[in-house]
Amino acid sequence: MVSTAPTPSTLVLDTWVKGTWADFLGLIDHPNTEKARFYYDIGWMRIETMPIGSAHSQSNSLLAAVVSLYGTLKDIKFVSFTNGSFRKQGEQECQPDLAYYIGPELQRPTQNNQPIDIDSFGPPTLAIEISATTLSDDLGQKRLLYERLGVAEYWVVNVEDGTVFAFEVANGGSRQIQVSSVLPGLAIAVIKEALNRSQTDDDGAVNRWLLKQFSES
Numbered sequence: 001m002v003s004t005a006p007t008p009s010t011l012v013l014d015t016w017v018k019g020t021w022a023d024f025l026g027l028i029d030h031p032n033t034e035k036a037r038f039y040y041d042i043g044w045m046r047i048e049t050m051p052i053g054s055a056h057s058q059s060n061s062l063l064a065a066v067v068s069l070y071g072t073l074k075d076i077k078f079v080s081f082t083n084g085s086f087r088k089q090g091e092q093e094c095q096p097d098l099a100y101y102i103g104p105e106l107q108r109p110t111q112n113n114q115p116i117d118i119d120s121f122g123p124p125t126l127a128i129e130i131s132a133t134t135l136s137d138d139l140g141q142k143r144l145l146y147e148r149l150g151v152a153e154y155w156v157v158n159v160e161d162g163t164v165f166a167f168e169v170a171n172g173g174s175r176q177i178q179v180s181s182v183l184p185g186l187a188i189a190v191i192k193e194a195l196n197r198s199q200t201d202d203d204g205a206v207n208r209w210l211l212k213q214f215s216e217s
Helices: 021-028 054-073 135-139 141-149 188-197 203-216
Strands: 016-018 036-041 044-049 078-082 086-088 092-094 098-102 126-131 153-158 163-170 173-176
Touching: 021 036, 021 044, 036 141, 054 078, 054 098, 054 126, 054 153, 054 188, 054 203, 092 141, 126 135, 135 141, 135 153, 141 153, 141 163, 141 173, 153 188, 163 188, 188 203
Parallel strands: 126 153
Antiparallel strands: 016 044, 036 044, 036 092, 078 098, 086 092, 098 126, 153 163, 163 173
16 A cells, blocks of 8 residues: 655645644654654644744744743743643644743653653643744644643734734633733733834843833733
8 A cells, every 4th residue: 555644755844734643753753854843733733844034033032031031020930941842642742932831830841852741741831933924823723732732821923013912721712811811910012012122122122121011010
């Protein structure tokens, strides 16, 4: 029987295609896809090209600073991951730009080079996708993936206009929010304004502005 499983030479990148968990694992381990990002959701997989533009990388750095500064100033316990991989064996996998375990009862995943086992450590509390060319998917199929995975909050940042879409996830669905629940009191409007300021101000100036906002909230 001739195999119809996708291979690196036949796979269509940056879109969802049908595939088994075995197909997915075979692509992850293939050397030709070592610089790609991987998503799997119950019979569907997506292999993305890694973003290389300054808009994506700067927005990614800024969002990391927002969460770090706010969590530190407000004495919130958190562990952060950049481009980490989270796996529910046989069912789902995701590689958000940023992810966090947050809260007093958080479990610290083992430090190794394997995907974080969701069955052992639970899903991340907060997952963030920085959208340069993937906005419709980040708000669509990936949002469904994160809902099923059970994250508490999911943020999507559109680098084109600095828009931030924040969703609270509960009972298998999600609703848009204007103030974070997992980082209590953090207004999404502050993040958007920080993104706007980053277009003209250096990182230090933006961080000082953020600290002022956070200390007054």
